[in-house]
Amino acid sequence: MWEAFVELNPVMQALLATCFTWGLTGAGAAVVFLTKNVSKLTLDVMLGFAAGVMIAASYWSLLAPAIEMSEHLGFWSFVPAAIGFVGGAIFLRVVDMFLPHLHLNTPTSEAEGIPTNWKRSTLLVVAITLHNIPEGLAVGVAFGAVAAGMDSATLAGAMALALGIGIQNFPEGTAVSVPLRREGMSRSKAFLYGQASGMVEPIAGVIGAAAVLYAQPILPYALAFAAGAMIFVSVEEVIPESQSSGNGDWATMGVIMGFTVMMSLDVALG
Template sequence: MDWFMEQNAVYQAFLATLFTWGVTALGAALVFTARDISKRTLDVMLGFAGGVMIAASYWSLLAPAIEMSGYLGDLAFVPAAVGFVLGAAFLRLVDMVLPHLHLNAPLSEAEGIKTSWRRSTLLVTAITLHNIPEGLAVGVAFGAVAAGLDSATLGGAISLALGIGIQNFPEGTAVSVPLRREGMSRTKSFLYGQASGMVEPMAAVLGAGAVLLARPLLPYALAFAAGAMIFVVVEEVIPESQSSGNGDLATMGVIFGFTVMMVLDVALG
């Protein structure tokens, strides 16, 4: 732990997101050990992931952004509000352009620019798109610590990385298992499932580096990551978890995930 604390923020963010990527791979690896995973279980797992993301968006991103803007007095909410809206708008723009396919959707409902990509590629693209704000959030959190802001702590950044890692487990499973059901080999299903987490270290390094280079942008960057994550939760994660008649169980998954992330942030941050 002492060794980790001595590293610069960009390297810390990179290491933290290597962990989150690794947990994605562990989730995808269930395709080797389980004959099948019920849709009910997947829905609860997705609900849990959504709950973690919602809690992380507030406790680890929006609240610090508002706190560090306290010098603005009654307008302290402005950086957080602007960044939040821009984060959601950015994800919406990418969502409109990048070819991707939501889980369990027919190929005819692929979104983004029309392409001849295979269904498996479109599925991985969708999850990869959703992992960008998660990696960015971790990077910005470690960058905030390095910037020496009172509202940003190393424990808080680590708790965010832990929370993102925990919720990446069901995301990896949610990609690999459906691909296996469609007839893809276990090895290919695993490789596609874990590949969705590869973008997180890159996004984390970008986020941490940007914050260190432009400290005044920090509250906007924190809120940007929060807006992007909430967009993902509302547009994809929760609707998917509620689409198969397991709404009550999936909702309890959201509540449990939110609680776990809240506990992590308060206990470590």
């Protein structure tokens, strides 16, 4: 099976890898079939863990390879990574300003983006979907980098990134479906909303892989772009949400655990 995967087109590899990460979002959302009373402490630690994975992946799997790929620029080798990183953050900020969405643990009256009549459940799903766009893009770009023949990009490293993103998608799925169930939504509907937030990852993954495969000079920019978007999401949304209910110390330990897991995966497998 591994040999068959290795021989696939990198776009197909990215599609399969991001379908895996989407599947773990669904697995996390399926917790709602077991209980609707996951403690707030547990959810905060899980969100912290997700943020830690995203932060570690941003450096180990994205920024560091982007800088290494630009070593031929000498003193200016940091420039592509810097431009891409800032660009990714600005892109997410612009989307954040205009796309209607609602952060977890906030009333509907505090929805961000342009005014809308969307339901609370839809706004929550859109917020988590924003998290998943850079994650899917990161996985796709990683597989595209392998196909481009970059020395710093390996198939094992791309797989490690997909595994890490998938692991942190589990708590994100739970963080959507369980609160919706607690608010009175049926188990099946809460599950559908929870897993739907990960549906964008295969789309973003295919776009990322195809972009760098057919426009290789943009690769370091694309890697850093995904990193900037992920850091923006972590700092602007995920970490504040994990700290909003008085469980700050535990949520911070979740960040440390997530960072350690992703760092270990990348170093061991990459």
